Amino acid sequence: MCTGCSVNLFQLFEIVSDEKKVRDYLFDHHLLTKTVNCTSCGSVIELNSKYQFRCNKVVRLKHGKAYRKRVCKFRVTGLKDTFFERSKISLKDILYLMYLFIDNRTTIKTASFETKLSPATIIDWYSFMRDIIINYCETKSSKLGGPGTVVEVDEAEFGQRKCDKAEVRGNWVLGGIERGGKKIFLVTVGDRSEETLIEVIKDWILEGTTIVSDRQSSFRNISLEGYFHQTGDNPQNSKDSESSTNTNNIKRLWRDVRNEIPKFGVREEHFESYLAKVFFRKIFPDQGERFHHFMLATAALYPPYK
Incomplete structure (x- = not known):
C-alpha cells in the first residue's frame, strides 16, 4: 500500500498513458485488489488484463466410485464493489476527473474540454466524489483546541x-x-x-x-x-x-x-x-498530497471485492 506520494498533473499524464501504470497505481492505493479467493474451489485468482477474475482450475469431483474432472467457472468483475463498478467511462478518465475535482481551479467547462466528456457526465461523477469527501470528514474529524490553544x-x-x-x-x-x-x-x-x-x-x-x-x-x-x-x-x-x-x-x-x-x-x-x-x-493544502489522500479516502468508502 502507498504510504505517501505526491503526484502532479504531468506525472498523472504519465500514469494514465500506460494501462499497467494505471493498474499499479490503483493497486498501491487499494482501489483495486490483485487477487481474490475463488468461492467455488478456494483457488487464488489474479486479476486479468480485462479487469476480471476468472477461475479455470480443473477440479476432481467424486461421482459414485469414480472421479470426474470439471473446470471451475467462477467469474467476477475486478471492479466489483469499487468506485469504478458499472462505470461507462475508462479508469484513466475517472482518475483524471478525480484530480480535477480536488483542484479548485478547474471549472466544469474546463474539465469537459480536457476530458472530452459531457458536462452532465462530469457533474454526475463529481457528485459521487462529494460523497467521498463527506465520508472522510465524518470519519476523520476531531475536536479543535485545548488548553493553551x-x-x-x-x-x-x-x-x-x-x-x-x-x-x-x-x-x-x-x-x-x-x-x-x-x-x-x-x-x-x-x-x-x-x-x-x-x-x-x-x-x-x-x-x-x-x-x-x-x-x-x-x-x-x-x-x-x-x-x-x-x-x-x-x-x-x-x-x-x-x-x-x-x-x-x-x-x-x-x-x-x-x-x-x-x-x-x-x-x-x-x-x-x-x-x-x-x-x-x-x-x-498541497495538491499532489491531497490527491494521494483522496485516493485512500475513496478506497476506504469503496473497498474492493475480496
Whole structure:
C-alpha cells in the first residue's frame, strides 16, 4: 500500500498513458485488489488484463466410485464493489476527473474540454466524489483546541439574492479554525440562537481553549462553559494574524468557502459537500498530497471485492 506520494498533473499524464501504470497505481492505493479467493474451489485468482477474475482450475469431483474432472467457472468483475463498478467511462478518465475535482481551479467547462466528456457526465461523477469527501470528514474529524490553544469562531450566511429582493435566503454556518494548525470545523445551523451556537462549540472545541470571536451577543456566555473568551478586533485594524484578539483566519476561511460555492444553481443537498471540500483542502493544502489522500479516502468508502 502507498504510504505517501505526491503526484502532479504531468506525472498523472504519465500514469494514465500506460494501462499497467494505471493498474499499479490503483493497486498501491487499494482501489483495486490483485487477487481474490475463488468461492467455488478456494483457488487464488489474479486479476486479468480485462479487469476480471476468472477461475479455470480443473477440479476432481467424486461421482459414485469414480472421479470426474470439471473446470471451475467462477467469474467476477475486478471492479466489483469499487468506485469504478458499472462505470461507462475508462479508469484513466475517472482518475483524471478525480484530480480535477480536488483542484479548485478547474471549472466544469474546463474539465469537459480536457476530458472530452459531457458536462452532465462530469457533474454526475463529481457528485459521487462529494460523497467521498463527506465520508472522510465524518470519519476523520476531531475536536479543535485545548488548553493553551486559540480557536477563532464566527458565523456567516451563504446564499443568493432573488431578483431585486434585499432578502438573502441561504444557509447559516458556524465555523472555527485553530491557529497554528490545519484543524477547522464548518457546521450548518438551523438558527443563530445562543443555545444552538454554544452547543455546536461544545461539540467541536475542547474545554480550556481560548475562543476569539467578534463582538456578538451569542457568544457572551461562552466563558461559563469552560472556555476563555476574547472578542476580536476588526481585521482591518490588525495585520498580525497571530495577535490574540483578531479574527483574520476565520475571515479568510469564509473567503475560501465563498470561492468554493457556485454563485448560481446550488442544490440544497450539495451544500454540505461544498463545506466538506473546503475542510479537505485545508487539511491537505498541497495538491499532489491531497490527491494521494483522496485516493485512500475513496478506497476506504469503496473497498474492493475480496
